[in-house]
Amino acid sequence: MENELISKSIPVVLLLILGIIEAMGGLYLEDRRTKNDWTIELVSLFTLPTLVQPAIFVLTIWVGKNWLPQYEDYFTNSAIGWQVLAFLILDDMTQYWWHRLSHSNRMMWKLHRPHHVVEEMGVLVTYRNAILYYALMPGIWLSACLIFLGMGYVYLFYLPIKLVIILLAHSETKWDRFLYKYKFLNPIAWIVERIISTPSTHFAHHGLTAEDGVSHPNGNYGNLLFIWDMIFGTAKITRKYPTKFGAWNQIKEPWYVQLMFPFIRSERPESELHSLRTKNDYDPSIDYKEFDS
Numbered sequence: 001m002e003n004e005l006i007s008k009s010i011p012v013v014l015l016l017i018l019g020i021i022e023a024m025g026g027l028y029l030e031d032r033r034t035k036n037d038w039t040i041e042l043v044s045l046f047t048l049p050t051l052v053q054p055a056i057f058v059l060t061i062w063v064g065k066n067w068l069p070q071y072e073d074y075f076t077n078s079a080i081g082w083q084v085l086a087f088l089i090l091d092d093m094t095q096y097w098w099h100r101l102s103h104s105n106r107m108m109w110k111l112h113r114p115h116h117v118v119e120e121m122g123v124l125v126t127y128r129n130a131i132l133y134y135a136l137m138p139g140i141w142l143s144a145c146l147i148f149l150g151m152g153y154v155y156l157f158y159l160p161i162k163l164v165i166i167l168l169a170h171s172e173t174k175w176d177r178f179l180y181k182y183k184f185l186n187p188i189a190w191i192v193e194r195i196i197s198t199p200s201t202h203f204a205h206h207g208l209t210a211e212d213g214v215s216h217p218n219g220n221y222g223n224l225l226f227i228w229d230m231i232f233g234t235a236k237i238t239r240k241y242p243t244k245f246g247a248w249n250q251i252k253e254p255w256y257v258q259l260m261f262p263f264i265r266s267e268r269p270e271s272e273l274h275s276l277r278t279k280n281d282y283d284p285s286i287d288y289k290e291f292d293s
Contacts, residue, residue, distance in 0.1 A: 011163035018123040018171045027122050027172055039255040040114055041124040047259075048127050052134045060144035076150030083154040086146055088225065091139040092162065096228040098137055099221040108133075110273055114258040116217075116247040121203055123171045130261050162224040169202040176200050180239050193237055197226045200239050207242030215242045 022028065064072060075083065102112035111133035118125055134140065147155055168175055176198040179189035193201060201222075207215020216236035222229045229235035251271050257264050258273070266273040 010160040011167060014164055014167055015123060018167060018173060022122050022172045025172060027120065033120070036252070036255050037118060040128055040258055043255065043259060044114070044127040044129065045124065047131055048134050052131060053140055056135070056140050057144045057147065060141060061148045064145070064148040072148060073150035075146075078150075080154060083146075083151045084158060086151065087143065087155065087158045090142040090146060091158075092222075092224045093228055094142060095137065095139040095223050096221050096225075096232075098139065099223065100232075100234065102133070103218055103221070106272075107276065110261055111136075113247065113273070116206060117258075119244070119246045121170060121172055121199075121206060121245055123167050125206075126167055126170045130259050132262070165196050165224050169197040169199055171199065174199040174203075174241065189239075193226065193239075194230055194235075195227050196224065197222050200241060201226055201229075201235075201237060203241045203245075204236055204238060206245045208244040208246045212242060212244070214238050214240045215244075217247075 019028075027033070075086075099112070102108040111130040114128045114130060115125065118128060143155065176189070176193065179185045179192065180200075192198065197220075201220045204214055204216040205220035207217060209215055210217060219234035219236050220226070220229055221234055226235065251266075251268065253266055253268075253271060253273055257266050261273050262276055265275065268274060
């Protein structure tokens, strides 16, 4: 119980600390974050850890106990290293592919869209995704399966480490600048930026356009481990940070449309969230800025 409490409190404390630092830097001023953005971020921050993830875990473990009771705690005594590897592959690597799919499949993109339409980075951007994006995420379901199989103790340590790295990768604090500033730290930086997600590599993923030479919107998909991008050929490392963030379709949508799509859809025919079909997807002949006024 004590370990579980510590596991949950570490990312919460870090979130608060990073949020305070960003607020002191002026990130959350009214002209930089709309009420709609605040609502999206706070609702997302609440629903994933308190509703979506617990529901998946409860359902998965209930099914396991009732239909596959012989496998409960089956791997409890297996080596810690193998258990960690199981989470890295079945949770983190599958999340890499889930994330990558959301940038290539137009239906999936509509669920991931809230994460990218915001034009500023910050720790609150971390969980901006439609509820269905997380409800269908293979990594969460597979993590629940591993816990049922007896790897719950390892998960108590694996999850906070992963969340810390993901939160730091989205934060405006840009902790990796320290590694780039001093030459004697460059060898460490070379290793770190190829193994885990850093602000430099993940900010590039959120950059508006690759034309700036820094941004890499269709790459740098890694969450905990950046090494998946290195292995699967989607990595770009520049040690620089984009100056513009967002996505090509900046049509503003109410928070409930962005988070509840496709159950709630946009009333605006020009919006990509108006329909399940892709007819509303990007058309270079349209000036989308006129719809944001």
